[in-house]
Amino acid sequence: xxxxxxxxxxVVLFGRSGWLLPLLPDDWNLYGLHGILxxxxxxxxxxxxxxxxxxxxxxxxxxxxxxxxxxxxxxxxFCYIELPVLRPVLVMLLxxxxxxxxxxxxxxxxxxxxxxxxxxxxxxxxxLKYDFNIPEALSFAWTQLVIAGGLFVVxxxxxxxxxxxxxxxxxxxxxxxxxxxxxxxxxxxxxVWVFLLLPLVSLVFQAARNDLLSxxxxxxxxPVLLSALLGIMxxxxxxxxxxxxxxxxxxxxxRGMTRRQWLVEWLATHTLIAPAMxxxxxxxxxxxxxxxxxxxxxxxVVVLNTLAVVPFVVQQLRPRLLQYDAQYDQLVRNLKFxxxxxxxxxxHICGRC
Amino acid sequence: xxxxxxxxxRRDHKLLAYDMTIAPGERVTLQGESGVGKTTLLLxxxxxxxxxxxxxxxxxxxxxxxxxxxxxxxxxxxEHNLFEHLSVIRNLTLALQGVDxxxxxxxxxxxxxDELLEKMPAQLSGGQRQRVALLRTLLRPxxxxxxxxxxxxxxxxxxxxxxxxxxxxxxxxxKTLILVTHQDEDVARLSQRNIIITG
Numbered sequence: 001x002x003x004x005x006x007x008x009x010x011v012v013l014f015g016r017s018g019w020l021l022p023l024l025p026d027d028w029n030l031y032g033l034h035g036i037l038x039x040x041x042x043x044x045x046x047x048x049x050x051x052x053x054x055x056x057x058x059x060x061x062x063x064x065x066x067x068x069x070x071x072x073x074x075x076x077x078f079c080y081i082e083l084p085v086l087r088p089v090l091v092m093l094l095x096x097x098x099x100x101x102x103x104x105x106x107x108x109x110x111x112x113x114x115x116x117x118x119x120x121x122x123x124x125x126x127x128l129k130y131d132f133n134i135p136e137a138l139s140f141a142w143t144q145l146v147i148a149g150g151l152f153v154v155x156x157x158x159x160x161x162x163x164x165x166x167x168x169x170x171x172x173x174x175x176x177x178x179x180x181x182x183x184x185x186x187x188x189x190x191x192v193w194v195f196l197l198l199p200l201v202s203l204v205f206q207a208a209r210n211d212l213l214s215x216x217x218x219x220x221x222x223p224v225l226l227s228a229l230l231g232i233m234x235x236x237x238x239x240x241x242x243x244x245x246x247x248x249x250x251x252x253x254x255r256g257m258t259r260r261q262w263l264v265e266w267l268a269t270h271t272l273i274a275p276a277m278x279x280x281x282x283x284x285x286x287x288x289x290x291x292x293x294x295x296x297x298x299x300x301v302v303v304l305n306t307l308a309v310v311p312f313v314v315q316q317l318r319p320r321l322l323q324y325d326a327q328y329d330q331l332v333r334n335l336k337f338x339x340x341x342x343x344x345x346x347x348h349i350c351g352r353c
Numbered sequence: 354x355x356x357x358x359x360x361x362x363r364r365d366h367k368l369l370a371y372d373m374t375i376a377p378g379e380r381v382t383l384q385g386e387s388g389v390g391k392t393t394l395l396l397x398x399x400x401x402x403x404x405x406x407x408x409x410x411x412x413x414x415x416x417x418x419x420x421x422x423x424x425x426x427x428x429x430x431x432e433h434n435l436f437e438h439l440s441v442i443r444n445l446t447l448a449l450q451g452v453d454x455x456x457x458x459x460x461x462x463x464x465x466x467d468e469l470l471e472k473m474p475a476q477l478s479g480g481q482r483q484r485v486a487l488l489r490t491l492l493r494p495x496x497x498x499x500x501x502x503x504x505x506x507x508x509x510x511x512x513x514x515x516x517x518x519x520x521x522x523x524x525x526x527x528k529t530l531i532l533v534t535h536q537d538e539d540v541a542r543l544s545q546r547n548i549i550i551t552g
Contacts, residue, residue, distance in 0.1 A: 068400075069421060072422075084438045
């Protein structure tokens with residue numbers, strides 16, 4: 001969900017004249033740590049659910065069937081089947097959510113409420129925007145990079161499981177919960193849906209209060225088209241760059257060079273921990289003396305967006321391509337396919353991502 | 354008494370029909386060409402495949418309405434019988450709670466898997482895995498035992514050993530046994546009645 005859309009929804013719900021304000025304690029204030037925490041839960045919970053769901057999908061059908069056949073209790077099933085699959089990613093998941101929150105910018109800028117609730121990312125922005133203090137911005141950027149990068153490296157080395165990897169094919173068989181458990185799960189699921197959808201629903205109602213008939217829709221057209229164009233360009237560049245970055249990874253794996261594979265993988269995904277603000281500061285400082293940034297600002301936006309999404313592309317393509325290599329690489333090399341033919345096969349595999 | 358009456362199961366767009374009665378403590382083998390529906394019948398009895406119509410009862414208790422984890426059935430699947438992330442002994446003790454550990458060790462010795470207990474399933478051969486799973490299935494308390502090609506990966510000598518052990522355990526406990534096999538020697542050694550499924 002776009003961060004600013006979410007924040008607007010949260011303001012409608014929990015702001016100073018928010019719908020839910022009567023239900024909240026007297027000292028509630030959305031602008032500060034409360035709001036920042038709430039927004040980050042909204043933003044990261046779907047990611048955590050997706051990640052855990054992927055792990056659940058890793059449990060093979062026979063394990064579920066066997067557990068049922070052996071009449072394991074719910075607790076035994078959790079301890080011996082679910083937990084062993086979830087455990088390797090729990091620490092990594094916590095760490096990555098921490099990095100995402102640590103690098104948070106828009107939420108903190110919008111809901112920070114003052115210097116007592118700010119982050120390095122916002123401090124960099126303020127150093128550049130208000131003080132134009134490049135050394136200070138760079139020192140903040142390096143601090144952030146070292147902390148987030150250090151944690152990322154530790155998690156990458158210690159963690160396991162395909163972070164942001166593609167979904168496995170849907171399983172065919174799952175045990176059905178009992179009546180009570182099923183109702184409890186449905187209630188939980190419903191509550192989470194309400195929790196996640198409320199900000200969006202509130203925006204719909206808020207928008208409906210305006211005079212929608214006389215609204216100047218044409219004024220929206222240019223920014224929408226521009227956003228779409230920037231998005232499409234960044235997506236295309238990112239997919240091409242992601243595919244190219246994976247070529248040395250696959251080659252290193254084919255040759256059994258584990259250390260090199262790890263290094264090139266890290267290089268391919270390192271922009272994940274170099275947040276947009278850090279990268280933009282770097283590019284800004286680098287390009288300022290040579291390029292008229294006012295004139296080429298949009299190109300810079302495309303570059304930054306491309307850099308921001310490349311790690312996600314890499315992590316989506318990587319498992320499929322490595323699986324493809326493991327299954328077919330020898331066959332493909334033996335059949336002496338042309339590079340174009342290999343590329344087409346790769347595209348077929350990646351198309352399922 | 355296990356009664357299977359006008360049972361119809363749809364599998365891969367094919368309607369399979371079964372009708373048979375098996376006496377308590379009887380040892381029945383099922384034979385037939387591949388794909389004729391032998392495994393499907395066992396999976397249906399165990400609660401993993403839904404029946405389209407018909408009835409199954411054990412001692413007059415209808416089974417089809419019961420979930421798999423409440424059926425009086427212990428089943429050995431053709432494959433994937435062990436949790437790969439648990440050691441052999443953990444696989445056994447997890448499923449055999451309440452069973453004396455000394456008994457597990459003794460019976461493991463008789464099946465020739467007692468020295469494998471600390472290993473992980475991935476370190477075992479197909480035949481060893483199958484014997485561990487057999488041990489677990491037969492030591493469980495359910496009165497109906499379904500074995501789907503339990504000796505397929507065993508050599509002739511181990512096959513004889515395992516088949517004799519199964520017969521002894523089933524006879525001693527009075528359990529009802531349904532065994533799917535392609536081998537006539539299994540029929541000769543274990544079966545009191547052989548049913549050919551024709552599809």
